[in-house]
Each structure stands twice: as C-alpha cells, then as structure tokens.
Amino acid sequence: MTDLKAATARPVVVPPVDDEELAAGRASRPRGRRRLGPGRPIRLGFLIGPLLLLGVWIWGSAAGWIDPRVLTAPWTVAATAWDLWESGRLGPDLLVSARRFALGLAFGVAAGLVLALVSGLSRWGEAIVDGPVQIKRSIPNLALLPLLLLWFGIDERMKIITIALGVLIPIYIHTHNGLRSIDGRYAELAETLRLRPAAFVGRVVLPGALPGFLLGMRFAVTSSWLSLVVVEQVNATSGIGYMMLLAGTYGQTDVIIVGLVLYALLGLASDSIVRLVQRRALSWRRTLED
Amino acid sequence: MTDTRTAPRADTARAGAVVLTDVVKRYGRGPGAVTALDGVSLSVEPGSFTCLLGASGCGKSTLLSLVAGLDDISGGAIEHVDQPVAMMFQESALFPWLTVLGNVEIALRVRGVGRAERRRRALELLETVRLSGFAHKRPHELSGGMRQRVALARALAQDASVLLMDEPFGALDAMTRDLLHDELERIWREQRLTVLFVTHNVREAVRLGDRVVLLSSRPGRVLNVYDVDLDRPRRIDSAPVATLAADITDALRAEVGRHAG
C-alpha cells in the first residue's frame, strides 16, 4: 500500500548503470514547477485557522458588531479567566476536569486496544467481541447516561466509565481496521521468514496496525473531551462543565465562554500532541501529509 | 557442460536440491476449480541455477509457493534434501517500518542469532549486496534496485541452501536489472546456492540459468527444458544469449498463441 504510493510519488528517473546509489539521493527538483498534492507543510500551520477565528472575534467585538450579551468580548473573557484563576475557583475545576479526561482516555484506550487485538487476531475473538462493540457504537453515550447513573451513581467512577466507553469505540474501530488491512504480502513474507506467532504480532502486526491506532487516537481524544462536557453538564459538583452550568443559571456569559475557550484550547492541544506522535511514529509512510 | 565455475559443488555443505514429481495444484472445488499446475516434474540439481519461464498466469508463483511450503499441493510430491528454503518476491517485500538493517536482522533473529552477532552478520550481508552505507535508511528512501538488494541480503540471512526467487527484478529498469544479474551470479557462485528463479523474461532466463524450464500456459506443465551451455559470466546482450533466447521465444510464442487463439 505505502510502497505503491512511494513508487508513484517519485519522479521517474532511469538511473545510469553505475550510479544506482546516487539515484536514490535524487536531490533537487526543478524550481518553480507546480507540483500536484498540497505542497510543503506550513510550520505551525494548524494554528492559523484558530487564530483567524480569534481575529474575527476580536475585530467583531472591537467594532461593536458582536453584542457582548450574546458573545462576550475576548478581553472580558481573558479578564474573567484571570479573576477566576486568582480567586482560586478555576484551578481546582480545571484539575478535576483534566483528571477525568486523562483517566477516561487511559481506560478507554486500554480497553479498545485489548478488544481490537482480541477481535483482530482471532476469528473467534471477532465473533464474540465485534457484535457488542458495533451495538455500543450505535448507542450514543447520552442515551446510556441514565442507566450508568443508576448503576454507578454520580461519583467519579460513573464519569470516567462514560468517557472510557466513548473513547473505546474509535480506538477499537480504527485499530481493528488497521489490523485487518495489513497487506497480505507482509503475512506471506513473515511466513517465508518463519517468524513465530509472537514475533509476527510484535514485529509485523502491531507496527502495521499503528497507523490505524493513531488515527483512532485522534478521534478518541476528541471523544474524550466531548464526553467530559456531557458528564460535567448533566450532573457534577465540580469541573469546568459544572462551572459553566452554574454560570448559565446566573447569566454569566463571560464565564461560560471561559469554559468553552478552555475546552477548545485543551482539545486543540491534545489533538496536536497526537498528531506530533503520528508524525514521528509513522515517518516510514510516504503520504501527501509530508 | 562448458562450466567455468571453479567451485566444486557436490562436496559443499550448503548444497541442496529439490525434486518435484507430478506436482498438481488445484484452487477451489467443483466446477469453479482452477487447475494451476498439472503434473509438473522437475529435478533441481544442488548448486544449479534453474530458471522457470512461462507466460503470466501459467503457475510460476504457485510452483514457488509450493516449494517454499507456503501452500499445500493437491497431488504428487515435493522432496527437499535440505529445508528450509529462502524466498524473495518481486516487490514490497520489505517491512516499511523497519530500517534496512532491521529488515535483514529480522531473518537472523528468527534463527536465534544473538544480538551482537546479528548486527555483525547483517552488516556483512549488506556489504555483500553493496549497500553498506544504507543500513539505517528506511525502504521508502531507497530506489527499487536497492530495495531488491536488501531483499536479497535478507534472503541470504536465512542461510538456506535453496533460494527461491519470484520475478525479483521484474519491476526494475533494464540497467539496474543488468547490474543485479551480475551481483546475483557472483553471490550464487560464492555461496554455492541452489537457485530457482521465476521470470517471464526470456533473455533474463538465458542470462542467468544453467537450465531454462519452459512451462505451458494453464494448466502449467513442463513444456521443454533447455540446457544453457554458455560461459559465465554472461552478458544479456551477447550474441549467444540472444540466439538461444530467440529459439525459446519462438516456443513461448507458439504456446501463448495456442491459448489465445
């Protein structure tokens, strides 16, 4: 799969007889020629879109186009955030939310990974695991909440389980797909090399499924934040969501926006981290990405 | 045979041979079954270079995977004097997530070679295929020819006396292929391997083989065996190679024509 891409992405150069090695270096492309594909990566390019949004917000508020009762001005939000932090109200809530996020993500990823391996590596495992996961997939977390509330009460456990259940799905789906779509030639190759099952899993299956897993990870991180918002707003006595909920009843738009901005920042940051890992870990793939 | 090879073959430790007797291979059952091979008999001498030649789809890859033990035969018998065999494919036969060194080392690791020895041996093999400076590159950073060199180094790392090659240079340009023919011939002589080499390129078969085995199109049978009594090292564009290749091409054409018509 990747090899095919590599082959087509490369300019066709017929290397001279004794310069085969040099040919691989094939350094410079003629300048000024338009190339297909999205082009070179832009440094910190992922920040440009969000910064643009921020610019519109600032500009709209400054020009008086945005009613502060609808959407608080950015400087008010910054001031509010600072006040909340100073008064010691923001810190603890942030910590509680971050902890829920991290634990839910960790448990969800572990569970999703184990299930994907069980179902990806054995037909029996698939027969048993895949159905229930697909069923869970079609039930939104919100619909499960009442039941989870009854089972686990309103304590931390219930929140972390809810988040983990949401995280598990994308991890499972993408890792499983990654496992199953490993090129059959690699399995054949492993057979000719007489790799033992353990070595086959460790050296072929897992690296081969890594792209799928990391893609799942990106969905998982997002899902973790989304579930967090839901559980913190449905019932909680702490956390950013609770802070926003409280602010809503008192009509404090600025506090609500502080919460939203925090969610956005944390979401963006965690997604960037996963992307960074993706880039590092998958440097052997040649895609339009790089 | 006017064999210019210096190494005596019979007394070497790494000599091996494969004997196929009436090998039949069917895929599927009932009316939809495909008979890929129908009674292939062939004896591969230890230390010989045998080329299997046939039109695409005639069962060459099938035959190799049977010899490699990757698939079960439907009838007949395959005897090995010496298992296991090493195998090399046409393309994408490297693990893209491993470095060049890692791709060679994995074959040694399987055989339980220790860490330091593994590194030493892998580097040595990379030198054999003239890729010394590329140990830490990934496959996608290499040209097609270099990738096949790595695959060859890894096949050699398996330390099998029999090397099966399934159109290993089929995707390469003519010059790179020419170069790799020389390398392969050198390594085959140095290491006294038994090579079973599949190709649909007649000149390549004559350039490399002691014997060229012509297979018929579906189902595959041995149509003819040509002994190539030409001095080594050979050149693919030399007159004797061209003459014999022309003969075999005529036979191959007649065979393909028989099926197309």
Ligand SMILES: Nc1ncnc2c1ncn2[C@@H]1O[C@H](COP(=O)(O)OP(=O)(O)O)[C@@H](O)[C@H]1O
């Ligand atoms: N796994 C398979 N299932 C069914 N038919 C197959 C399979 N592998 C090969 N064949 C058939 O066997 C014949 C020989 O295939 P192959 O050995 O790949 O030919 P070659 O390598 O000479 O091009 C073809 O007709 C092909 O369709």
Ligand SMILES: [Mg+2]
């Ligand atoms: Mg083939």
